[in-house]
Each structure stands twice: as structure tokens, then as C-alpha cells.
Amino acid sequence: MSGGGGPRTRRAFLGAVAAVVVAATTVSCAGAAQYYEGTGLHDATVTEVAGDWKSVEGTRVVLRRDGTAVLEKLDGQGFDYDDGWRLSGRGTWRLTDTSGGQTVRLVLTDRTRVDRRPPGTSAETPEPGTPEPDASEPGASGPEAPSTYAWSFHVDRDKRDAPVLFFFCGDPDIGNTYVMERGSAS
Incomplete structure (x- = not known):
């Protein structure tokens, strides 16, 4: 090696390159949800967040000002989404x-129904508008749904400055x- 670099310099250089490759590989395996620190929003009020919320395929959540909630067909959070049950x-x-x-911590304490998403629907390949079979129907499959469950929704604002709730689902x-998103007034 010319220019004054000997074996020690070469080893140090190769060690530094290896460290960069390992760091890049580690970071590339960590998805957005794994290290998500939040929206940074701190000004939403209970009055703003309370109300009727809707999502795809008939999902509805009513957050009442008194701290109670009603849920319809709410999917699981994280990897639980892939189990296909809807509570x-x-x-x-x-x-x-x-x-x-800010986050909304929602806890299901009294499950009244379990539905299932059709086979083949997942966070990666949603099929809006496809009816879900009732979990009590013969042939309904998938892991058993929990009798109680808790979600953590991140609170953010849309372009009109209205609150939006979301969580990460799937991998x-x-x-x-x-x-x-905000549904009709209730």
C-alpha cells in the first residue's frame, strides 16, 4: 500500500466499512412502526377527539365524552391485524x-361480536367492499379473537387541522x- 498506510490503517478502514454495512443492514430491517416516536401533536382536546370515527369495511368507533366507547368491526393492531378478526x-x-x-388508549371491556375479514385481505392487500363472514358461521377460520383488547391510536391532524386517529397494522x-376519520355527528 503506498502513501504511508500500512496493515494497521487498512484494518481500521475495513473495520469502519464493516460497521457502516452492519448499521445500514440493521436500520433497513427496522420499519417505520418499530421506532415511531409519535406525531408530536400536543394540543388536541378530549372534546375534539370525542365523537364518531369511521374506517374501511364498516369499522366504526364512538368515543363518548364520559370516557366510554362503542366499537364496531375494529381490526387488531400490529401483527394482530393479520389474524383477521374484527371486534x-x-x-x-x-x-x-x-x-x-398524544394517543388515544381504547380498551374493549365487553365484546359483543366477532367478525372476520375475508381470507386474502391484509394490511398489504386490502379489498374494500368485500363482505366479511360472521365468525360463528361454519368454515370461519383463523386464530381465536380475544375477549378483551387494547389499542393505542396516534393523534394527528389532517390538512384542514381536524384530528385523525391511526395505528400501525401488520408487519x-x-x-x-x-x-x-371523523364520521357523522352522533
């Missing part, structure tokens, strides 16, 4: 604030979001 029932909710931003490396 309905009653529960509680609260608006929390951390350094990363965290992919970073798919399940978005709830």
Missing part, C-alpha cells in the same frame, strides 16, 4: 400525552397505517 362491543378510552405526542417493517 365489536363496549369499552373505555382516554386521551394521553407523552413526549412523542412493522412495512409501516401500514389503519386510519380512522
Whole structure:
């Protein structure tokens, strides 16, 4: 090696290159959801967040000002989304604030129904408008749905400055979001 670099310099250089490759590989395996720190929103109020929220395929969540909630066909969060169950029932909710931003913590305490998404639908390949079979029907398959469950929705604002609720669903490396938008007044 010319220019004054000897074996020690070459080893140091190769070590630095290896460290960069390992770091790049580690970061590329960590998806958006795995290290998400929040929206940074800290100014939403309970009054703003309370109300009727809707998403795809008949999902509806009503957050009442008294801290109670009604859920219809709400899918699981994270990898639970891939299990295909959709829960309905009653529960509680609260608006929390951390350094990363606000979240709505929703807890299902009284499950009244379980539906299932059709086979083949997932966070990566949604098929809007496809009816879901009832979980009690013969042939309904998939992991058993939990009798109670908790979600953490991140609170953000849309372009009109209205609140939006979302959580990550499916594989965290992919970073798919399940978005709830304001429904009709209730």
C-alpha cells in the first residue's frame, strides 16, 4: 500500500466499512412502526377527539365524552391485524400525552361480536367492499379473537387541522397505517 498506510490503517478502514454495512443492514430491517416516536401533536382536546370515527369495511368507533366507547368491526393492531378478526362491543378510552405526542388508549371491556375479514385481505392487500363472514358461521377460520383488547391510536391532524386517529397494522417493517376519520355527528 503506498502513501504511508500500512496493515494497521487498512484494518481500521475495513473495520469502519464493516460497521457502516452492519448499521445500514440493521436500520433497513427496522420499519417505520418499530421506532415511531409519535406525531408530536400536543394540543388536541378530549372534546375534539370525542365523537364518531369511521374506517374501511364498516369499522366504526364512538368515543363518548364520559370516557366510554362503542366499537364496531375494529381490526387488531400490529401483527394482530393479520389474524383477521374484527371486534365489536363496549369499552373505555382516554386521551394521553407523552413526549412523542398524544394517543388515544381504547380498551374493549365487553365484546359483543366477532367478525372476520375475508381470507386474502391484509394490511398489504386490502379489498374494500368485500363482505366479511360472521365468525360463528361454519368454515370461519383463523386464530381465536380475544375477549378483551387494547389499542393505542396516534393523534394527528389532517390538512384542514381536524384530528385523525391511526395505528400501525401488520408487519412493522412495512409501516401500514389503519386510519380512522371523523364520521357523522352522533
